[in-house]
Amino acid sequence: MSERDAADAARRAFGAIVDTAEQCRDNRRVRLVEDIGKDLVYASRLLLKSPGFTATAVLSLALGVGANTAIFGLVKQVILDLLPVRDPNQIVAITKTSIQLPGPSSSFSNPFLRDLQSSANLPFDGFLGFDRRDQIAMLVDSAAEPVSAEFVTGNYFELLGVHPALGRQFTPADDQAPDAQPVVVLSHNFWQRRFGADPSVLNRTIHLNNHPFTVIGVSARGFAGLDPGHSPDLRVTISMVSTLVEFPGPPPLSNRGSRWIEVFGRLKPGVSANRAAESLMPVLLQDHDLDPGRSRRTEYRAKVLASERLHVTPAAQGTGAQRHTYERAIWALGLMVAAVLLLACVNVAHLLLARASARAHEFSIRLAIGASRFRLVRQLLTESLLLGVFSGGAGLLVAYSLGRILVSLVISDREHSTVAVAPDAALLAFNFAVALAASIAFGLAPALQSSRSVLAPGLKGAHSYHVGRLMGRKVMISLQVAISLILLSGAGLFMRSLVNLRGIDLGFRTDKLLQVTLNPSTYAPERLPDFYNQLVEQVRSLPGVRAAAFGRQRLISNAAWKSGIVVPGFNPPEGDNGPSRDVIGSKYFSALGIPLIAGREFTDADTAAAPKVAIVNQAFAQFYFGSRNPLGMRIGPGGGKPDYTIVAVSRNAKYREMREATTRFWYVPFAQLGSDTSSFRALTLFVRTSSDPASMANSIRAAVGRVDKTIALFDIKTVDAQIGDNVRLERALATLSIFFGMVAALLAGAGLFGVLSYSVAQRKREIGIRIALGARPAQAAWTIVRGVAHFVLVGVAGGLAVTLSLSSLIHRLLFGIQPNDPLALSLAVLAMWVIAMLGVSIPASQAAKVEPASALRGD
Template identity: 40%
Template structure:
């Protein structure tokens, strides 16, 4: 009947659609290969970073080391390097901050990527530092900013205050080698001093900042290449060791013993993948359970329909029809129903994927991902529909060919197909649905509680009524002195606004997974061998802690007097004070940076602990310095404390910034509560989807339970009538039915609760301040 078909198709569409949507996300984040030539031959070089002075993440290398790898390796056909660098583009009188990337001259040759129009970079574009003012645009940026005008070739635009010539446009669908970082503009690495004016470090072997990828020679395996490269890596480290002053014997041994890893590079490199991999796999497991529940539900419906058609089957068998032919007919019906459900599920998956992408808080990552199903997603949907057809169709098909022929043909009372065995199968399916629903509901409860814990966690500062935004004068080519003047004027202009209480600034923005760590020396403290002496660091403005609502526990705030030429000062957090000074008062003690530098920074205050880069991360040891005493001035994030709702002061703050310098683009203007909420995107997504899957599973289980009980009551109509005629009370008859309901639910809970407790330990690493036990 149409009603039966509709219920089955919708149930399957929900199950298959949910699975396809999550698989689509899995495919793009975890499985998709780079759109380059022979991606399986690519490797990413990875190794321990140096913890001296300002540090970058492990897996990065200096430019001199890149050149050594490129020129001295014998196992690669090519070695490329890249580094993300935001840029300010000035074109047609409009300044815009864009995502940029510094790439080696052989970048496109190694990847085997051709330009969409124009040409790609060549090694000749990357030989002389500062001597190659050329740039390439991404297809997306070329279309958005220049209207896909081919005349953009050989046109001059200003990047970070420097005239640059556009020589080409990358092909559509190519977003670089790091998933989630989609450069709008690419520039040769040789132009680093001009593109990152606050720090050059092109020739500094101690500065590790480049991501390196290489293409293996056809006759070389990854294992062979790693062994050969580690011989070269040790030689390079031995040469670099000679530049380090007075290294201890143990330090020398550790330094040269560092190991270089060659990881598979066919999927590129991605922090996005690292962040999403476990949550996506958890969601795949959850939607798999939803599909099983949907299959059990449809199987129950088919069993009920088979019961209604048992006489027809008995007649066909009596007339000589084979059981195989009837089973095949039933399976064909199941496949057709599943195919229609899969088609509808694909539409549902496309809609769901589009919704998920629209909620991504980072535009670059959203641009990389597409909601449109590709061949792999379609194959998955087809495979899911076939597997689903077998799961829900096979048992009912086999059951339908086993009627009691004599009693069925006589249509005797109680000769329902399969008798009590048939009823047990249907009840068993309901028990399974209840059990699986318990698993999903338990998971949803854990993820929801974990999100609640994160949202209610005190970050250590007052996030409400706080507006943040960023700007980077150095990208306009402004020198350090001019940048400092702009920052000070902007703080003053914003503080004058009637709806503003105060304003301050910081080098590292909060809750954006950004870190700056540095090796520290503490007066009177002798570090142990191998001890981590790298606290987090941030450069902040005068009145930072009062504006942020982060109370001091001793000492004083920074003031405008803590500037260039003044005695160097620092404020540390409680965690660092306890670590290095125990119960002593840390104020008045001194610290210093790096190896061989003076211990000349006085601690003038101790501040309450606060979360910095993430709500999830434990509070680290922290050193705050006045940004006006920092040697390097780059991007700065401003924090504005409003008198009321911070969202309402955005326009006036922008006007103030325009008054200070109309050529400075400001970006990432958000309330601090929004910043924190966006930092919890993965947790919010997992909690929301798990709740949705749990609700869907419960609904399907309830429908299945209703169907079984409806069928059971219909089957026992004569029995119930006789009981009523003999004087049975209505309540006793109702209890007769409800006992079956309670029994099925009870068995489902008895199995599901212990199973949920056991399986919840699998996701415990994804929970915050919550034990799954």
């Protein structure tokens, strides 16, 4: 044969080249890859051709995905993240319980800690201790500024397995002799914020409370300590505590009765917590025997000591203080945003169903020319997944913005907090996993429904009215209404709880009141009264200051000082911890606006040379004296003499927090403490102004500087701002629940509008016939409304039932209100009903305006 004839014969024998090529491509999966690429290109073109649909779907999903990502960022840091230390699962906390304690105590004495560290044959690789102190003044370049310090044992970093970012860290040799090693390790955050990450800070001398310390290192980036989320500015060894902090009584490093250190340990591999706790009991019993106060033990004290037990609890996530504070609120917010995401998915499913109805002709043609049902479903799921990818990208922006809002609403001390919603691998993975899972969830049902298109009507361009399909959309309406009502009910409950908190009578006037704490740590005890009196006079002379006074206790700051009490003729009940106590200056009650029920206020004449006097509040007087007049009665501190005469009774006031019950309080003049003033050198100055108190901060700072330039001012804050911090979680829950509740309600209203608009379009011919046969337009409109009214009612009933079933979750987050509060639930139902009516009104009016002639002619 000729070459040409031979080639033709070979082609005939081989078969069609195109078919063979397609078979090879199928075997190599090349065609599948190309088809997916074509699906992506086609889906992108369709989405770009419908910008309104695409923008609505992407924004709806982005809000749900981004909100969930932001909450996940908080959950990850506050609840899930382990400590950035070596083998964090071996880290455990040591706590103690007894019949006297309301819960586990984490405070131990330094001698007890050293006993643990020196004990042999314990199933631990070691023990460490630490304590946080916020009222430390740092003097750099002749400028005093407040810093927070953490006192740690010399083996702190070594036992945790944390390496320095710069220089070196403490060793056990730095923590042996008291006051012998004045060295400091800066935290990474503070090094960057205060020293601009300057490496020359090593070996630099800084003054803490006017004592020189040498900077020897900077701790690792991201290491906040064993209280994650709240980083101290610097760390010093426990052996230096007496240099920087004044403790009442014997030296804290040798006093077994001074319990101020949190103790953590590293368990040996394979040791159970119960076995570890049992091994520590001999050390605790030895501590009881070595306590020098054992000879003065009462029968009750002996019973308390006999009931003491040590516990070893896993602490891979740290102390758990931050988790305990925020966990319940974060989970509540997590449920809210999960509900918003579910609503967004249902809403986008509505949009895709409506879009699929409009594309019925296209789908019928595809099926008619040979496309398989699987091929059609794959194309539609590709469109949904592409929407999910777009939503995931937009959700990152929402997560970042909402995360910053969440942190600002929830965290008060942003300077020391390390909590931040920042993108990392886990956050990105979660974000796009949620986005893609949501896209499959909302895209699968429309894709399966569209693949079942009936060919003949579809090829004619007719839209069939399918009752079953519309029923599914109405069921989704019930789900949307139920979820929206749950969120609106939560918003109403949290808002009413916040109003109740803000409406509490605190017992003092909060308007235009500033509080600032000072700590003249280097002053001798006998100089302290003169320093504070001189300071108060300086502040009182400032323009715009109406009153000024000082006291030990900050207002609404989650702190309290319990005191023993001696009241002649009164035997306290067993287990009573005594009243709270405060040391104050003259004109304290008038400055704070606390009324005196009887008697007089402290004056400048109540000095150390004058007879000792005291003021008690109403709760104190009622508890200890009943119906008797307390004026002139004698009382004294626990273990002391009843040498204080009551000269006044004040109105009850809240001090620790707004939720606290009425507390027994008694007050003594600071000037009458004598040598005990050394235990109360850090006091709070209260300033009542005639204008904005925050604007007086610089003037007060200058007044303090005129008295002593080395004194730092701590936590300058108005009382109103302090109250705002105290209800920060409640305000965050109320604000975010209202926002998410309204978003959910609007999504539900939009879904209802979409279902009814679709129903009107599908039933246009039927409505035209009804009107042609004599039905009034109102009856036509009611035909449409009636079809979804009972689904809305079912949603309302279901939402109320779920809200009541969740009462145990949110009960502890509420104040002065029950989870079944009728007013809050009624307002939620009313709001949902109004939004539902808005969603119904436009489609119903469209049904009423259908022209019979045009409807029938169009068919």
